[in-house]
Amino acid sequence: MAGGFDEMFDLIVVGSGASGLSGAITAKRRGLNVLVVEKADVWGGTTALSGGGVWAPANRIQLAAGIQDSIEEAGLFLDAVVNDEGLATAPSRRRAFLEAAPRMVDLMVEEGMGWTCDKGHADYQSQAPHSKFGRNLDSKYFNVKKLGPLAATMRRGPAPFAIRLKDIPLIGRGLSSVRSILQMGYVFTRGKVAKALGQDSVAAGESLAAQLMLIASRLGIEVRLKTPLRELVSEDGRICGVVVEGPAGLKRIGSRGGVLLAAGGFAHAAFRSELQVEDGRYSSAIPEDTGDIVAMANGLGAMTAMMDEAWWGSCFVYPGNVVVFCHWERSLPFSICVDPKGRRFVNESADYYEFGQAMVREGISECWLVMDARHRQKYTFGGFFPGNTPKAMFDYGFFKKADTLDGLAAQCGIPAGEFQQTVQRFNQMVRKGRDEDYRRGTRAYDVMWGDTNNKPNPNLGPIEKGPFLAVKINLGDLGTKGGYVTDGDARVLDVIGKPIEGLYAAGNSTASVFGRTYPGPGSTLGPAMTFGYLAGDHVARRLKNS
CATH class of the missing domain: 3.90.700.10 (Succinate dehydrogenase/fumarate reductase flavoprotein, catalytic domain)
Known part of the structure; x- marks a missing residue:
């Protein structure tokens, strides 16, 4: 055992939703040896149950669809709608998100991610200056059978057939127009045809999670299910590994580059009712979203924010x-x-x-x-x-x-x-x-x-x-919105605002960069994937320069 560890990796990712898999894929693309651990017996996290939208302004797919946008214009929009929540919503953190989101999209598309621009979807705060249509990415239909054996352990959503985000407004309108009637017919007919052809067709969050896992699998990223995190290991103030509990018991696993916490928030945590007006009984987050990761914050001396807020x-x-x-x-x-x-x-x-x-x-x-x-x-x-x-x-x-x-x-x-x-x-x-x-x-x-x-x-x-x-x-x-405060590289900050070396966080484990607002469709997954990307990229650069 090197350094008292049973195994050693360059990066350990906790959680198999969009933020975790994005971080793992980015790090692997940078040449790192990555391990993903997931406490549930299925992978995909709350991502797989979601609408799957990804809010990523000025990305290549949006621009190719003819919708003009820029990082600067999106920044002005966020300036107008995001409230001040201290370091969680700091202008530098918002800027880091906006600059990295198009790069994250580039990387995922290069690896085969199928997205379309949801041209008809307005920003939620559409009354604000510099709002746009089409900043949201909608996952393409995906045949789960392409995953092979991994399909058996995928978290599945409740939808009986595949519906993309772009379909929902028209389907909701029902018999009010010829267009809505035709769209309903298309969606349901397509589902029947796919089934007749032997396909297991999904869209929305299921498609996003499945496509990310396909990329991770093709890159050779190991994902261990039923492996909850029990402890973070530190040495001289640096996070250097984890203690996880797997089928064979406890195991100490070391990480040269650190640990990315991407295991969701505390929607179903016992302590939630002490912090919020809602106790989680009607949350859409997965049952395993019980706050294990966020509860470690005090022991780590980590800064948290917006613990009273949810999506x-x-x-x-x-x-x-x-x-x-x-x-x-x-x-x-x-x-x-x-x-x-x-x-x-x-x-x-x-x-x-x-x-x-x-x-x-x-x-x-x-x-x-x-x-x-x-x-x-x-x-x-x-x-x-x-x-x-x-x-x-x-x-x-x-x-x-x-x-x-x-x-x-x-x-x-x-x-x-x-x-x-x-x-x-x-x-x-x-x-x-x-x-x-x-x-x-x-x-x-x-x-x-x-x-x-x-x-x-x-x-x-x-x-x-x-x-x-x-x-x-x-x-x-949709889940809780408060948690660890991170900087523009997704590094967790301590209570005085200094990065904790080797500790990163993304997704609902963190306090939202958007504060107490919801700028547009995909405002959970856009930052989740982007800060996962930033974490993987930062670990790779740090190890390269060390």
């Missing part, structure tokens, strides 16, 4: 306690959202992070999506086609239904008087075509998720035609 959103809870993210349903016309007192509290067409933040700000953990009968007649709801709402969903209580608004209020347990006043004012504004309270339908992002054939406002439709429906929306998240 907020909202969700529906389907029969069987199946949690599904709420997205387009509340943005389309003929719907409003009301709090337990029967009042509106937010622009219903806002992005999911802004919507979740509004719930946190209002101090509510649930609200109601109320729909006029035309909503279900015209639009898709979750996996239900327009006009098709199974009776079992009413029997279970998922959908509340009443011929009158008073009857619906009674079923939802909200004050009928306040609710009636809310609907009356909303309908008055609909007739004007302007939401004077929350400006719904005034941003490019809102319009993208609306019904463009609904005039004059694609997001507004009256609540006046019964039977009326309501579905409970719960506060949820």
Whole structure:
């Protein structure tokens, strides 16, 4: 054993999601010997359950699609929307992300990554100066069978067929236009054809995770499952290895270049409820996201930030306690959202992070999506086609239904008087075509998720035609947003702001470079992959120069 270690590598990566695999691939490309350890018995992390979008401004795919952008313009956009969270959101760290993101994309494309530019997707903060369409990368369809034996240990998402991010707004519009009908037909027909051809076709986060693993496998990167990190080993203030627990017990593994922590946040940690208003029961993060890595911060003397923050959103809870993210349903016309007192509290067409933040700000953990009968007649709801709402969903209580608004209020347990006043004012504004309270339908992002054939406002439709429906929306998240603070090279900082030698972090193990905002689609995975890339690159340069 060299130096008391059972094995020795140049870099050890903890976690097999997008941030970890990006760091591992980058380091391997630079000639390093890399090991990835994963505590779960499957690989892919929360990435595999996600939409898979990657926000990477001014990348080659975006520019090739004819969308003009630059690092400078993206920087001005971030200057306008990102709040000050100290070193976590320091201008130098934002700049490091913006400069490295296109290089990360270049490297991955050179290794065979299949992405397309999501040209129709607006930045979430589309009202801000220098916002753009098309900064998000959407993973191409991928046949999981290309992975060979690795397919058996891939984390799989719940989608019954492959849907790309670009498909979702059109599918949500259901029967509202010929284009949306054709897009629904294309997606479902393509899925049936792929299956008939013997393919295991995936898109979105599953495609991203699978493609990254294919690259890692081809490069010869070893990934060990069921191998949780138990301890970081340090020597003279430098992180030089790990203690992991595998099938054969504890093992000390050394690393010449250090350790990259990329094992997610603390969405399902027991200590989360002490820090945040949400306890994780409705989080979309994987069950293994229990904060093991983040909990080590105090013992390491590491700086953390934004431990009270998450990638907020909202969700529906389907029969069987199946949690599904709420997205387009509340943005389309003929719907409003009301709090337990029967009042509106937010622009219903806002992005999911802004919507979740509004719930946190209002101090509510649930609200109601109320729909006029035309909503279900015209639009898709979750996996239900327009006009098709199974009776079992009413029997279970998922959908509340009443011929009158008073009857619906009674079923939802909200004050009928306040609710009636809310609907009356909303309908008055609909007739004007302007939401004077929350400006719904005034941003490019809102319009993208609306019904463009609904005039004059694609997001507004009256609540006046019964039977009326309501579905409970719960506060949820995509994972936590706070953790280790790193610099522009993804090095973990100590409590006084000095890098801890040999320790790197990326993804939801870190405090977000975007602070308490969500600039655009892929704002979790874009920085996750980029800071993973920066970590792998920095380790390689440091070892080369040592």
